[in-house]
Amino acid sequence: ERSMQEITVNGTRHVVQAAAETPLLYVLRNDLGLNGPKYGCGLGECGACTVLVDGRAARSCSVPVGLLAGRAVTTLEGLVAPDGTPDPVQQAFIDAQAAQCGYCLNGMIMTVRALLNVNPAPGEGEIREALRHNLCRCGTHVEILQAARRACG
Numbered sequence: 001e002r003s004m005q006e007i008t009v010n011g012t013r014h015v016v017q018a019a020a021e022t023p024l025l026y027v028l029r030n031d032l033g034l035n036g037p038k039y040g041c042g043l044g045e046c047g048a049c050t051v052l053v054d055g056r057a058a059r060s061c062s063v064p065v066g067l068l069a070g071r072a073v074t075t076l077e078g079l080v081a082p083d084g085t086p087d088p089v090q091q092a093f094i095d096a097q098a099a100q101c102g103y104c105l106n107g108m109i110m111t112v113r114a115l116l117n118v119n120p121a122p123g124e125g126e127i128r129e130a131l132r133h134n135l136c137r138c139g140t141h142v143e144i145l146q147a148a149r150r151a152c153g
């Protein structure tokens, strides 16, 4: 049953018509036109759809939109400063040229951002642990880890 859902994304409050159980990912992409979060598996397993909810990493394909009233959702788009400056994590991924197809990278960047939000100086083990469940089908994990180290260094 569709009803009004209130959601705050990248600092802007929106009211959308959706069933409470609609995955946040669908609302972000289809209602709000944000394509930072990607649809990978739809099952909470790949990390392509990762966003921040109150600063913590969340898999938006597996979060019902109805749970988000009063919470702050941040997508990749929201990491960019108003003057267009990328977040240092984005810049590190650009500098490291970590992308092959790039589909997984937005989720990787959001996951590293979430790690840094709670741990400003993570070690190698903590970086690997944070990214362990973000999948990259191209197999560029070596470059991705280099980018993550650069972002955390």
Ligand code: FES
Pocket (backbone or CB within 6 Å): 038, 039, 040, 041, 042, 043, 044, 045, 046, 047, 048, 049, 050, 059, 060, 061, 062
């Ligand atoms: Fe959400 Fe894969 S699309 S974890």
